[in-house]
Amino acid sequence: GQNIDQPTEMTATEGAIVQINCTYQTSGFNGLFWYQQHAGEAPTFLSYNVLDGLEEKGRFSSFLSRSKGYSYLLLKELQMKDSASYLCAVRGNTNAGKSTFGDGTTLTVKP
Amino acid sequence: KAGVTQTPRYLIKTRGQQVTLSCSPISGHRSVSWYQQTPGQGLQFLFEYFSETQRNKGNFPGRFSGRQFSNSRSEMNVSTLELGDSALYLCASMETGGHDEQYFGPGTRLTVT
Numbered sequence: 001g002q003n004i005d006q007p008t009e010m011t012a013t014e015g016a017i018v019q020i021n022c023t024y025q026t027s028g029f030n031g032l033f034w035y036q037q038h039a040g041e042a043p044t045f046l047s048y049n050v051l052d053g054l055e056e057k058g059r060f061s062s063f064l065s066r067s068k069g070y071s072y073l074l075l076k077e078l079q080m081k082d083s084a085s086y087l088c089a090v091r092g093n094t095n096a097g098k099s100t101f102g103d104g105t106t107l108t109v110k111p
Numbered sequence: 112k113a114g115v116t117q118t119p120r121y122l123i124k125t126r127g128q129q130v131t132l133s134c135s136p137i138s139g140h141r142s143v144s145w146y147q148q149t150p151g152q153g154l155q156f157l158f159e160y161f162s163e164t165q166r167n168k169g170n171f172p173g174r175f176s177g178r179q180f181s182n183s184r185s186e187m188n189v190s191t192l193e194l195g196d197s198a199l200y201l202c203a204s205m206e207t208g209g210h211d212e213q214y215f216g217p218g219t220r221l222t223v224t
């Protein structure tokens with residue numbers, strides 16, 4: 001089976017940097033995804049890691065350590081519009097279209 | 112390219128009824144996955160269809176079923192609705208699998224009364 005843990009809530013200030021952690025225990029691993037979901041909307045893809053290391057994409061970066069079962073999403077230069085839920089999802093070895101999601105981290109950005 | 116579309120967007124049903132939800136994937140995408148999202152359980156995987164065949168299945172009862180057509184459009188059916196089935200049902204499409212990214216539709220909000 002797969003178990004994914006991430007903090008329930010985080011608060012940060014506009015312009016600051018925030019790191020959202022995700023730990024996972026899986027029977028197989030074929031990639032870790034981060035999604036952003038605004039209230040009442042569908043999740044949108046942010047990043048994907050399958051190898052260890054840091055992937056940078058503008059203000060957002062994602063890091064993966066497979067040996068530690070650990071990932072983080074780093075958001076820089078926070079904006080008010082970054083207030084949303086951030087979902088960590090793991091895709092198992094053979095289950096291509098099956099992703100197991102964490103419960104999400106609700107980020108509130110304050111002025 | 113048009114995104115993933117789902118119909119209807121909102122639905123109210125009564126306990127015991129059945130419901131069918133529809134999902135049209137992005138053109139060229141052959142995989143469609145369905146997820147249930149509730150405040151208490153988060154996003155839970157229901158099943159995935161690829162080339163008209165169920166490729167993966169989650170841990171939901173047999174009341175939840177689906178199918179995929181030759182044009183990759185997919186339908187999900189829930190029979191004998193229960194109050195606990197009230198949720199946002201999301202479908203996601205991707206090209207084939209492996210490291211492909213999943214694109215989510217806007218979801219169908221189902222309320223069972």
